[in-house]
Amino acid sequence: MSEPISAEKKVFIHTFGCQMNEYDSAKIRAKLGTDGFTATQDPGDADLILLNTCSIRDKAEQKMHSALGEYRRMKKNGQPVTIGIAGCVAQQEGDALLKRYSDLDLVFGPDGVPHVNQLVREAMDGKRVLDTEFLDLETYPFVTEVETVDDQQVGAFVTIQKGCDNKCTFCIVPTTRGAEASRSSSQIVDEVKALVDQGVVEITLIGQNVNSYGLKTPGEKTFAELLYAVSDVEGVERIRYTTSHPRDMGDDVVQAYRDLPKLSSYLHLPVQSGNNRILRRMKRYYKRERFLEICAALKDARPDLVMTTDFIVGFPGETEEQFEDTMTLLDEVGFIGSYSFKYSPRPGTPALRLKDPLVPNDVAGARLTRLQNRQRELSSAWTRGHEGKVVDVLVEGWSRHDPGVICGRTDTNLMVNFPGDLSLVRKTVPVRVTRGFTHTARGERV
Ligand code: SF4
Known part of the structure; x- marks a missing residue:
């Protein structure tokens, strides 16, 4: 085992993609801090540059490659810097990245984060390092180091699980982040307390499918019970969570909206499509009717609750009528915002094997524009409804x-x-x- 790095070193982390990646980057900074690293915002000043990557959409991957080109140029021009790629692209492409870029030093997937110090030491010792092994779920070593938050920071993320056991056909996450494991609730509460001690007042619990938290771990709290436990921490003023899967949204979570005033009246609940056939092809395991039932129950429990969602438009085989179901669902729920995208075929996803024809790009584009225009109207109406209040x-x-x-x-x-x-x-x-x-x-x- 190599020795900890003694002289002070600077790390620059370029993060792409979702909140899980933001969180992983914060954990990497906290872990490397124990080896004398400080974070810098300037890649030109860094001894170590890490790109924490996202492969969910082609665009994020392209951005990563262009940023990497820039950092490699800096190295070529004489900056003594170790360069690493972490995250989902690293997990998916692994050794191919090291082969493609001869000046790349380190490649590791999301499960490399708990032992990032060791990987970085080896890379800084001159080895070319690859780590894309998934760790054992039973003993998954969630990172306990807490990043020092700055004195103006209001909120912080706290991870409650890793990976995902679902198989949504459009999604690469189960391949890049592996199977689901829940973190112990006592560790989660400890991290919440440590953040509150630093002045943080808003906690966002994060995971790929927070609603299935604890279900695989005998004796562990359920997600609803975890919400109550976090709410009991003195100093926490607001609790949010993301991401939810409608299939696992239980009555106990709905009840939490009645009982816990700290639980935010804002919920992001991805629906993806309003049509049952498309939902089935996506392997979402709920129907439009069930989704509407959940929304009604939540609004009954918390009348001022507002919701946002995710939509994928132009999924393979989507007809005009099926798309109309998505448009009517948008209005029926009255989402105040949504992230909407044209379906993009991603390497390694099960949707690539579907026999349904791809929706032509211009047709999918026109549907997306319609959806986004309507969403904009709903969002502005909601926002303007606050005027004078x-x-x-x-x-x-x-x-x-x-x-x-x-x-x-x-x-x-x-x-x-x-x-x-x-x-x-x-x-x-x-x-x-x-x-x-x-x-x-x-x-x-x-
Ligand atoms: S629930 Fe579905 S969309 Fe979300 S991470 Fe898992 S597979 Fe991907």
């Missing part, structure tokens, strides 16, 4: 665009910008909304 805003910091203006979110995740200063960060203040836009609102303190 007073809402409670948890302040996050300066607004990105306006000097002298701060921003924060309501319990329903509406971003509100209003004049103020940083002394209000981490506080909840009443704000009158003066103007609603598509996704954000402007207001003034009352």
Whole structure:
């Protein structure tokens, strides 16, 4: 085993993709911190550059390759830097990446994060390192190091599981992140406490399918029980979670919306399509009717609950009528926002084996535009509906665009910008909304 790196080194991590990757990057920083690394925002100043990659869509993968080109140029021009690729592309392509890029030092998948220090030491010792083995699920070593949060940080992610046991046919995640394992609830609560001790007030529990948390582990809490346990931690003011799978949304979670005021009145529940045949082809294991039933139960439990979702448009074989079912579902639920994409065939996904014909790109594009236009109308109507009302805003910091203006979110995740200063960060203040836009609102303190 090589020795810890003694002199201070700097690591730059370029993160692509989802919150799981953001979280993994934070854990990598925390773990490397124990070996004397500090994080830098400047790749030109780094001894180690890691690209934490995403393979869910072609675009993210292309962006990764272009960023890698830039970092390799820096190395070629004399910067003494070790370069590594982590995350889902690393898991999927493995050795092919090392073969393709002779100056690449390190490739590791998501299961390499718990022992990243060892991998980095070897790479900095001059070895070319590949680690794409999946770890044993029974003894999966969730990272316990907690990243030091900066003193203005309002919220933090806490992972509750890794991997996914579902087989949604469009998705590469089960291949790149492996099977599901749940982290122990006591470890999760400890991490929440450690974050709250640093001043964090909003906790987002993350996993690929949080609703199935604990189900495979005898004696472990269920996801609903975990929500109650996190809510019991003093100092936690708001709890969010992502991502949910409608199939596993139980009555006990619905009940939590009645019982736990700290549980945010905002839920992201991916539906993907409003048509039963398409849902079946996607292997989502719920029907449109069941999805609507869940939405109704949630809104009954928490009348001010708002929801967002994910849509895939132009899944192989999708007809105009089937797409109409997605359009009507959008209106029936009244989603206040959605992430919507044209289906993109991804290497290694089961959907590639479907016999249904691909939807022509222009047809899928036109459907996506229709869906997004309607979504924009629903989103703006919801946001404008706040005009004149007073809402409670948890302040996050300066607004990105306006000097002298701060921003924060309501319990329903509406971003509100209003004049103020940083002394209000981490506080909840009443704000009158003066103007609603598509996704954000402007207001003034009352
Ligand atoms: S639930 Fe489906 S979409 Fe989500 S990560 Fe698992 S396989 Fe992918």
